[in-house]
Amino acid sequence: MTVKPIENVVVLGGGSAGFLSAMTLRRAFPNLRVRLVHSPSIPVIGVGESTTAIFPPFLHESLGLDRRQFFDSVRPSWKLGIRFIWGDPRDSHFNYTFDHCMSQQPRSLRKMKPYYCLEDMTGASRYSVMMDQGLSPVIRTAEGRWGVDEGGGYHIENGAFIAYLESQAGVFGIDVIEGDVADVVRAADGDVTSLRLADGRILAADAFLDCSGFRSFLLGGTMGESYTSYRKSLFCDSAVVGSWRRSAPVLPYTTTETMDHGWCWQIEFPDHVTRGYVFSSQFCDADTAMREMKAANPQLGDDLKLVKFPSGRYDGFWRGNVVAIGNASGFVEPLEATALHLIVEQLRLVCRLWGEADLRIIPRLRDVANHRYRQLWDEVRDFLALHYRFNRRRDTPFWRHCRADTDLGDAQELVDFYCDAGPSTMAGAVIPAGHIFGYDGFMTMLVGQRVPTQYRLALSDDDLRAWETYLRQVRSEVAAALPMADALKLVYDPAWNWSGA
Numbered sequence: 001m002t003v004k005p006i007e008n009v010v011v012l013g014g015g016s017a018g019f020l021s022a023m024t025l026r027r028a029f030p031n032l033r034v035r036l037v038h039s040p041s042i043p044v045i046g047v048g049e050s051t052t053a054i055f056p057p058f059l060h061e062s063l064g065l066d067r068r069q070f071f072d073s074v075r076p077s078w079k080l081g082i083r084f085i086w087g088d089p090r091d092s093h094f095n096y097t098f099d100h101c102m103s104q105q106p107r108s109l110r111k112m113k114p115y116y117c118l119e120d121m122t123g124a125s126r127y128s129v130m131m132d133q134g135l136s137p138v139i140r141t142a143e144g145r146w147g148v149d150e151g152g153g154y155h156i157e158n159g160a161f162i163a164y165l166e167s168q169a170g171v172f173g174i175d176v177i178e179g180d181v182a183d184v185v186r187a188a189d190g191d192v193t194s195l196r197l198a199d200g201r202i203l204a205a206d207a208f209l210d211c212s213g214f215r216s217f218l219l220g221g222t223m224g225e226s227y228t229s230y231r232k233s234l235f236c237d238s239a240v241v242g243s244w245r246r247s248a249p250v251l252p253y254t255t256t257e258t259m260d261h262g263w264c265w266q267i268e269f270p271d272h273v274t275r276g277y278v279f280s281s282q283f284c285d286a287d288t289a290m291r292e293m294k295a296a297n298p299q300l301g302d303d304l305k306l307v308k309f310p311s312g313r314y315d316g317f318w319r320g321n322v323v324a325i326g327n328a329s330g331f332v333e334p335l336e337a338t339a340l341h342l343i344v345e346q347l348r349l350v351c352r353l354w355g356e357a358d359l360r361i362i363p364r365l366r367d368v369a370n371h372r373y374r375q376l377w378d379e380v381r382d383f384l385a386l387h388y389r390f391n392r393r394r395d396t397p398f399w400r401h402c403r404a405d406t407d408l409g410d411a412q413e414l415v416d417f418y419c420d421a422g423p424s425t426m427a428g429a430v431i432p433a434g435h436i437f438g439y440d441g442f443m444t445m446l447v448g449q450r451v452p453t454q455y456r457l458a459l460s461d462d463d464l465r466a467w468e469t470y471l472r473q474v475r476s477e478v479a480a481a482l483p484m485a486d487a488l489k490l491v492y493d494p495a496w497n498w499s500g501a
Contacts, residue, residue: 053151
């Protein structure tokens with residue numbers, strides 16, 4: 001057990017998890033020595049990344065990364081939510097928005113929004129209308145100036161993002177070291193004392209952050225942490241990924257579309273589109289997935305690549321003086337873009353506990369951290385399972401299996417409640433406090449997929465008129481928003497002023 005304060009940390013891994021971890025530690029503990037070691041022979045998984053709304057404020061407020069510099073270097077686009085081509089086949093789609101649509105009750109309405117959305121979710125919030133109309137979060141204010149609604153997420157290219165983070169490492173005082181780890185040296189109590197690189201260099205530290213991705217080099221490999229699979233709830237384990245040059249307008253959302261053996265994502269960038277087919281190898285091989293994907297997207301080239309992934313988590317992300325962040329601690333398939341979100345959650349948890357313990361490793365706090373980590377991962381698993389259990393879009397062997405055999409875990413209690421009582425706010429009593437998705441996320445998926453409920457709509461004519469008035473008001477509010485292409489051109493212009501355009 002480490003009893004002296006942590007003064008020196010080594011981060012293993014140069015992906016987004018590694019650089020974000022190193023930056024977060026330096027930001028939280030300015031006197032901490034942080035070195036990051038990564039192997040130039042391990043390639044970056046160069047696919048588009050879709051984030052949740054938690055990510056922009058983490059980058060720009062928690063880490064203090066400049067928006068102007070970030071947009072110039074990474075060239076992101078905005079994401080206001082997810083368009084789900086999913087659920088009830090009678091619907092063209094439904095929108096999962098980042099503006100907390102379902103947890104709102106405008107003063108003009110007698111009930112919460114989900115009650116009005118049971119029959120039709122179209123246009124239920126500003127972001128939903130903006131998504132359907134292809135509008136950006138750049139909006140002309142009443143004073144005639146352009147402002148950016150910062151409530152959404154980003155679409156970012158992973159390669160460009162990591163290159164940008166690496167360029168900022170020196171500003172944060174992080175030593176970046178290239179090298180391959182040849183050996184791990186451990187103390188008698190099992191703690192890691194140093195990493196020996198292939199060229200003979202020794203990197204000693206008081207604590208080590210494992211950001212080595214699916215290899216989980218330190219947590220799984222060295223520390224031998226046990227692993228829990230999510231195969232009972234999530235059946236997909238592979239993805240085919242490709243892209244094409246853009247010819248259509250940029251869309252302000254990620255598209256999630258049902259396929260025969262899984263689902264496809266579509267991530268929007270100013271000059272190209274990234275498309276990925278996430279599928280289950282139990283029901284489909286890679287060649288079949290590629291053929292299905294290309295038939296649905298003939299603009300794809302032949303340079304498709306296959307990515308295989310496990311779905312599960314280690315039973316603890318913190319063992320001894322090793323803390324695993326990101327894919328080194330677990331992975332839940334990318335259905336709700338939670339990979340970067342969970343990195344942020346883990347880093348906040350570690351910084352909170354290290355700060356409270358004055359940079360000492362206290363076993364009891366470590367146990368609590370591992371408990372919270374398991375909760376976070378399992379909450380995401382159960383929420384994603386909900387997507388599979390109730391998607392009736394296609395009637396194929398894969399989807400019949402999902403509807404019959406998906407284990408909802410702790411989400412089952414909430415589903416049972418909803419099936420009896422509808423979108424009552426008392427559902428919050430069933431959802432654990434601090435749940436990543438909460439009432440808003442669950443109601444979006446339950447209502448959006450038209451999950452059957454015994455509750456019967458009991459809205460009066462006055463209620464319906466109030467709802468129609470509200471919908472008209474929402475449409476009028478977004479009239480001042482710029483289309484995505486125009487907005488991106490505006491903010492990419494060197495003359496754009498992020499502090500008050």
